[in-house]
């Protein structure tokens with residue numbers, strides 16, 4: 190009874206002592222210790238922790254841009270492991286698609302590349318160019334245009350001298366397993382992909398006997414650098430209806446999609462140099478005696494960004510013009 | 525309430541500053557690691573020593589080791605790789621935070637063992653050695669480039685360089701964390 194009364198008194202006293210107006214914001218007394226103390230010595234381990242996030246917070250001292258958690262054009266890939274652009278704009282070895290991803294980025298980064306290729310043949314001139322974007326070591330999107338100059342052959346084919354056939358390729362490639370350099374030697378980098386191709390000469394394609402002016406190739410590729418032998422090995426299976434890659438349209442009245450094979454074998458001479466040969470099987474839907482393709486190539490990374498490729502190519506018979514062999518040169522810049 | 529807070533704050537402010545000589549490591553129970561007087565290395569947590577910790581089977585035959593300049597050449601290449609990495613802004617921080625004296629020795633042993641130059645590997649396995657380091661694929665690529673520089677400087681033929689890398693590359697799964 191007494192105790193509770195006392196408590197009541199105390200409470201009322203306390204109530205009197207406390208101000209009537211709303212309590213001021215609580216104040217916490219503190220001594221400015223942290224700010225006043227000098228930063229830890231500028232030793233390397235603490236250096237990264239103290240870097241402001243806004244500037245170059247990347248773990249790489251690259252010269253890219255950082256967008257949120259993504260490094261843009263920051264590089265980090267080992268030389269040549271982004272491959273060189275194929276004639277269809279994908280990362281690969283010139284004429285064969287590889288499982289590699291274009292651009293110099295590593296996981297967490299976005300990179301890009303651009304290329305231009307010229308092939309000089311006895312009866313035709315080939316120009317192709319394109320761009321590709323790589324997302325980490327996962328996804329590649331590519332876009333390429335082929336301008337195929339028929340020169341004198343154009344007149345003989347009845348389409349006009351110097352008629353140029355144009356083909357656009359929209360590519361996508363997804364790495365599903367493995368790594369071209371690291372991991373178990375028996376597990377290659379494996380990627381699946383598509384190449385959607387559209388001829389810009391639809392009427393001509395149909396006149397030639399092709400069933401379609403556009404088509405979509407489906408590919409699966411496996412690529413590995415066998416370090417113990419310095420060998421780069423690649424195989425690609427391609428399900429396609431393309432005649433001469435699509436330059437002569439897709440399929441015919443009787444023939445459509447078939448499985449084709451692409452193979453590459455390279456020898457790494459140095460970090461910067463790779464020599465090798467490629468083979469690519471092709472269908473003969475139009476009955477024009479379309480041949481498989483072969484090349485012998487040398488790729489050289491002139492700088493970290495610029496890769497030059499030169500090759501001797503054997504493209505066999507194209508649109509009844511046989512023995513189309515000649516020189517292939519390509520330049521690729523990658524970021 | 526306000527009274528007690530003010531009183532506590534006053535007490536805190538009145539409290540004597542800790543002596544300059546306070547041994548904070550001791551206060552907080554931080555163990556200070558002393559470098560070994562002979563080897564100059566910091567002690568590491570106990571682990572089972574085994575050549576299997578090197579992570580791969582060694583080559584046999586002396587040909588490859590000769591390409592690397594024998595045991596001495598291999599030790600130099602390992603030390604140079606560590607030096608280059610310590611000076612490489614891409615990965616310096618990870619190395620500076622660790623014991624480079626030991627790493628030069630154990631990395632040299634690992635290379636020497638794998639190249640069949642007749643060393644025992646006495647270091648930890650790759651998973652333990654790189655635990656919680658947060659190594660990325662970009663870091664690994666940087667280290668590989670530094671190793672390539674060290675080997676090139678030592679005049680190791682490129683094919684032989686790749687032979688060593690082929691023994692190290694599979695360890696990536698134990699080293700890359702992010």
Ligand code: HEM
Nearest residue numbers: 615618619622623630631634647648653663664667692695
């Ligand atoms: C295939 C690649 C690699 C191999 C073969 C390798 C090998 C080794 C070896 C043998 C040790 C010594 C272990 C011991 O002393 O018990 C070690 C430790 C170490 N490694 Fe690696 N390493 C690789 C990749 C990396 C990368 C990419 C980094 C960082 C960028 C790195 C950073 C370190 C550090 C800082 C230590 C010292 C750890 C400590 O003292 O606690 N390593 N590594």
